[in-house]
Amino acid sequence: DAGVIQSPRHEVTEMGQEVTLRCKPISGHNSLFWYRQTMMRGLELLIYFNNNVPIDDSGMPEDRFSAKMPNASFSTLKIQPSEPRDSAVYFCASSLPYNEQFFGPGTRLTVL
């Protein structure tokens, strides 16, 4: 039984480049969440989707960040252009209605 799958696990890029993080939620889960973890701010919710529709994107830091969920089994978080302050671990999580969220292993992003 596969959990939440994220790719890549590690990404190193240069400032100004586009970065795309990918997530495959657990089959059957209808909610998907993107989080960012930094030392300063801890775990922050960036955006969440319910039935593939973005419900709350108030946590997205700025217009450089965008997220899509084209179908129930795939979501992307894109940063364009990337900046060094975007360096963090990005987690994707999924859940059934009114159940706990299951997290993926995260993508460690380093922007040089």
Place this chain on the structure above:
Amino acid sequence: DQQVKQNSPSLSVQEGRISILNCDYTNSMFDYFLWYKKYPAEGPTFLISISSIKDKNEDGRFTVFLNKSAKHLSLHIVPSQPGDSAVYFCAASDGGSNYKLTFGKGTLLTVNP
């Protein structure tokens, strides 16, 4: 404005003893609380939760206590084991656990053999 606070960045206990991790919150609209455990290089994993209509929930060695008047919850681990060494996050929701979670910054628990 940190709505969920874990004031102890770290805690060290001896194997077999009780570990008590604390969490305070400020938003009175929070009605569901969860604890997650996180090992290095892994995502957080769900441990235990409690609804605001209860004041205690127990699952094996893990018990969560909720004091709504004090806006305080705690996680008790008895007995503590070396494998419990991890970062523990407290999280809260104001719309059921399907909605967005607000996390504390975590407490690193070290259980010494």
